[in-house]
Amino acid sequence: MMFKQESLAWHCSYQIGGVTHFFTAPNTYDEVIAVLQQCKAKGLHYFIFGLGSNVLFPDDLRNDQAFISLKKLAYWKNRTTNWFVSSGVPMSMLAIAGLLYNITDFELTYLLPGSLGAGIYMNAKYNQFQISDIIDRVYYIDLDRDNLFIQSISVSQCQFGYKKSIFQNHNWLILGADMKVIPSGDKDNELQMVLRRWLNLQDQSNLWTFYEFFAQELHLLAEKGIIIPDTLKSIERYRNSKSHFKYPSSGSIFKNNYDFGTPIGALVDQLNLKGLTHGGAMISPHHGNIIINMNRASAHDVEYLMQVIMNEIYKNFGFVPELEVVQT
The missing domain is CATH 3.30.465.10 (Uridine Diphospho-n-acetylenolpyruvylglucosamine Reductase; domain 3)
Structure with missing residues (x-):
């Protein structure tokens, strides 16, 4: 399997991410192993993912990182x-x-x-x-x-x-x-x-x-x-x-804290944060635990709103919510 240049925005549900020179999508288990061996030989760090539905890719990528999607490994x-x-x-x-x-x-x-x-x-x-x-x-x-x-x-x-x-x-x-x-x-x-x-x-x-x-x-x-x-x-x-499919997003940003009891989305609603925007990103007006890509949002835009939610929940409810979305 050969690596190719690819925009990661095409390979995640957020439609956010920079251009990598090292992208591949193997079709077989043998190809997966060959890609991993190739990364080792080239000294490349790698990130493996599927459809990218729970991932926030960075805007700027390292030159020594490969991205391997398993979405073609479908049997x-x-x-x-x-x-x-x-x-x-x-x-x-x-x-x-x-x-x-x-x-x-x-x-x-x-x-x-x-x-x-x-x-x-x-x-x-x-x-x-x-x-x-x-x-x-x-x-x-x-x-x-x-x-x-x-x-x-x-x-x-x-x-x-x-x-x-x-x-x-x-x-x-x-x-x-x-x-x-x-x-x-x-x-x-x-x-x-x-x-x-x-x-x-x-x-x-x-x-x-x-x-x-x-x-x-x-x-x-x-x-x-x-x-x-x-x-x-x-x-x-x-x-x-809840308009889950209307705008690009990764679904829930944070895991619910069952020790606290109230879902994160409900806490965000209580804090009147739904609808808050930064750049092209917005805390969904339909669900407080979703940050949507409204208009060509960057990873930084999403991260800013994530931090706002974490700060406000800690200040008002005494705990920092655990991220569910994976950042590379």
Whole structure:
């Protein structure tokens, strides 16, 4: 795999980021290992990500840093006893698979931006449901080893908690996972067609493109007579009511502090910070824990508003909220 010059703004849902001379998107596990070895040979630091839905890239980039997107590492294997899903598959694809195979456990993933690897890393959740509820075993590479090879770990050993996992404490690259499901029926061809349509899609990291794709796939399934559960309709109504896909963003900026009790968005609302702008960025008027890219915002614009929120919450409520968005 060769590196190329690329604007990182095209590879994250914030649509923010400078131009790097070292970008690549490997398609296979062998290519992933080859890229990592190439980075080592060139003395390059590297940052690995999926669809970039929870990342804020800098405006100015280091000359010795490579950026590796796994969004093309998208495989789905039906093993008859379970499913293996690779890290580049968007989490929302699980909801489509659930509809095809009449499995309700995957409904939480509908319209969750981001790829499965990132979802496992942060134990992505919707309401009381978490990604850790639906996976059985995770496959990964220990990047601290000289010889890179695929290992696996049981979900019971992954130390999952609220937006936490063992992967946040180790330099391990998630490659995919076995799903906690025994599929029945044969809808594999239909599922693979959806996956191919996704892989052929341009601008996968754009939130509106993402939303339109999966809303359309849901519509196509309804036309085939598949009943769309109220759960999925409710998710779509909620996310649209909060304008989650209207403007570029990374979703929630901060993790909720359950010891304190009140969600960060509600605290921001109490502080009358919603709608505050800096440069091209704005604290969303619809959700206080989202900072949106209103008009060609820079990373600095977003960081300024992040700091305002942290300062005001500390001053008024006595704690500093923990960042959920990843900064490189």
